[in-house]
Amino acid sequence: MDGPRLRSEIARRRTFAIISHPDAGKTTLTEKLLLYSGVLQSAGMVKNRKGKLATSDWMGMEQARGISITSSAMQFAYKDCIINVLDTPGHEDFSEDTFRTLIAADSAIMVLDAGKGVEAQTRKLFDVCRLRGIPILTFINKLDLPGRDPLDLMTELEEALGIQSCAMNWPVGSGRKFRGVVDRRAGELQLFEKTAAGGSKRSEIERIPLDSPKFDERLGAEDAEQVRNELELLEIAGNEFTMERFLAGEVTPTFFGSALTNFGLGPFFDAFVELAPCPSGRTVTRKDGTKEKLPATEPFSAFVFKIQANMDRRHRDCVSFMRICSGSYTPDMQVHHERLGKKVRLARPQSIVAQERHTIEEAFAGDVVGLVGKDLYHIGDTLSLEGGFVHEALPLFQPELFARIAPKNTSDRKRFDKGMKNLITEGAVQQVWADVGPRDPMIGAVGKLQFESLQYRLEDEYGVETRLTPLPYECSAWLADNEETFRAPVNSLLAKDKRGRRVVLFKSQLDKRIAAQQNPEHKLLDYA
Template sequence: MTASSTAQAQRTDVIAEARRRRTFAVISHPDAGKSTLTEALALHAHVISEAGAVHGKAGRRGVTSDWMEMERTRGISITSAALQFAYGDTVINLLDTPGHADFSEDTYRVLSAVDSAVMLLDAAKGLEPQTLKLFDVCRYRGIPVITFINKWDRPGREALELCDELTERIGLQPMPLTWPVGVAGHLRGVLDLTSGDLIRYQHTAGGATIAPEERLTPQQAAADLGDDWTQAAEEAELLQASGGEFDVARFFDATATPVLFGAAVRNFGVRHLLDLLVELAPRPTPRTDTDGATRALDAPFSAFVFKVQTGMDPAHRDQVAFARVCSGVFERGMVVTNASTGKPFATKYVQQVFGQQRATLDTAYPGDVIGLVNATALRVGDTLYTDKPPVRFPGLPNFAPAHFAVARPADLGRAKQFRKGVEQLGAEGVVQVLRSDRRGDAAPVFAAVGPMQFEVAAHRMETEFTSPIHLERLPYNAVRRLADTSQRPIVDNGRRSEVLTRVDGAELALFAEEMDLRLLLRAHPELVLESLVAEGN
């Protein structure tokens, strides 16, 4: 075989492998059941034998994707988690995300690394504030969304009402593929709108194993379930007739969403969702770099880092950088270039991640999420590539912080551990780390989107870096970027405002109240301040 034919065969392999990948995030408002659904999907793919429970009750296991101690004790997801597993001939890259608004920055970064999303709605609550925000982000990024209406085993709202809410509040046309038979809290099965059959589920102890399914023809279902079946069929037909008939093109352009009903904690409807993802979810597509050029899937290897995490393995205290492969074949041991620094990075230790569990990874293809171990030189937003010409993908966002606190070590004898911990938390994006001339490097300022980030930072400083901290909240409620650094003295001269420097060099002007900001601008019309919405690195 000639060199050109070998290269062509390799490119063909890359395209074929990319088509096998499904990379998606599970997103929702807190307590909608994301981590439970993640477990259930892994259970149906037969990569775990028994599902856990989110709330960590006595005698029950914690979910695979919630591996931090705080996540297990509180029953919420604090950090995103990656799980890779095979389902038939398909490779699933699933990213479980935090639902709490305080950790939305982590969720938004994860959304940059996926090709589609599964949005969970609580059958009793419908669209909640964080759900609305996440839908907006998906729409802005053009990410197709599959909606799974969860907790149908509990009392809740009517199915038509929940679907109408999707249309009325976010302009997303629901396209049901299954429909519940029986009201919320009394699920008797689902109508499979593709076949017209009824799928009935059998309960298992604690929902820990796959729920057996029984399929009935429409005639059998009508005879067995009577009015409940008739009502379900009429409601589904009504919604389809009013624009809800399935159209794959509308799904791909993110103007409509397939809708499924189920109960993740009992494993009802989960197989339907997994099969739908395999059949329908978008495959990896070429990515656009910062120059506006499209990076073909079969181009030389490239990837971007969307998350950095330490503490996943307390025995080793290593740091893992999660990267989404965008093109080419990744091979363990290859030396790649970090576009941010121009320096080489050796990939000797690379792992396939399944929550906290990890295994050595030898190869990866477009769509895969890889864990680069001991990656202290990598930061969120870095692009990695091989061969020329160089490539760099758009940076990932920093969001406008709304809460600020000075961090000081509780034990001055542990200053080294304090510095190391602060640097690491900033690199991971747990908090934004700011420096001030007033306090010096020994007293950095933590900036956060939500106050729960401070709790996570304090917990990790004590447990992972053995350096407990004291946090002193600062009374600032308005923040802007200082565009002209020569104007710093105008802002940084009073008790109700100051300028802090972020680790990326950006100078942030902080004000006690919006009124202080307006008064300063009135007194100094020449002052140039920019809003902080979402900035690329």
């Protein structure tokens, strides 16, 4: 492809993840972005069995429980940009899936509940974004409900996360008295009117310049004076926003609104496509061990960050989600598969929105596309036109729960083994093999809900009822060096992961600390 068009297409891309604590409104925000882009006619918010079902939640367990437990990747056009949104699980038990997804993002939207502020899962995900140097935009949600003072929320954000916050708009009222927001950059008040459908369509916006007499008329003299005082305080004591500081992760542009009723969403989405960075290249490691940043305009390269089995029940397929890091895809392109050491043909990559699929004819750096095919791709695989390097490795995180799992009926063993192989490959749980003990797989997870999801999918997708036996281990670590001289505590268990690396399972954090003290010459790693 010619250089000018390649650069133009890459500049249009915005690839981002949405992170939040459960119930902060992350999936609702995603649905509304699809609505504003024209992909949906009405937003399907996450609800229980009696409510509407979210478009981005495709798994039966998600729809039954009203939660998001898998990452989903969706692409669509908004204004003049091509949006690749990575909707991550909000539930902390699926944080490892979220961590992998964040590796594929160029920026993130952090959603906070105006009534609760910064919550535990938000802190964890923010730390991952900071570790990766991902710039973050903040959306403080649920202004239509009783909430905390906006200045208090911004102060907590700064103190809890260690990043400066700059209010790009400012709320007028809250709860039942929420009227709209002031766009500080445009210098105008944006008043909103609810639609008859309760916000399922775009809200009507009345734009009023701050220096217009109508500003006082519409708000009333007392409320107008309070808003002016708050805006003056922000000008004097607020943090400065610059693109340089934003991209460096020093400041987060902060917006207020309500995803449920569409208050503030249009201006927020417009600001996002203006501020969020386009793909700029990724660090790769050459065969000789040297690292370099590969510009986004270089020939095609990509990595696999997520695998999802059985999205199409009719064909029992397996979709590998690929983030293109440089160059462009053309039909039937042959690329070098670094792990396998051979050429593979990228036949019929797909753009996916929930269960809707479309075969694509071209894709560019920043795009996330699905590759259909079993056993060919693993999480972390690098694909490139030229070969000879790998993209940044996707880490495995320390499991905190362990169990053995087996089919209830021995006649289901073949289907059980097939299901376990597929679900382990996509990273639903981690699998380790103990040096001694039963042959049933020993699995590890960050949270209990991962085990429930695994059992649900084995029964729902493979027709196998299973028996789960918890094991008395609550933490683990990878052994970085010579295992022969490692003195393992009596209560620990030695095992190996799927890559053959030594893993030590501990019954308590105290046992883990004692093992580290008794083996000062060894490194115990929480991720690998």
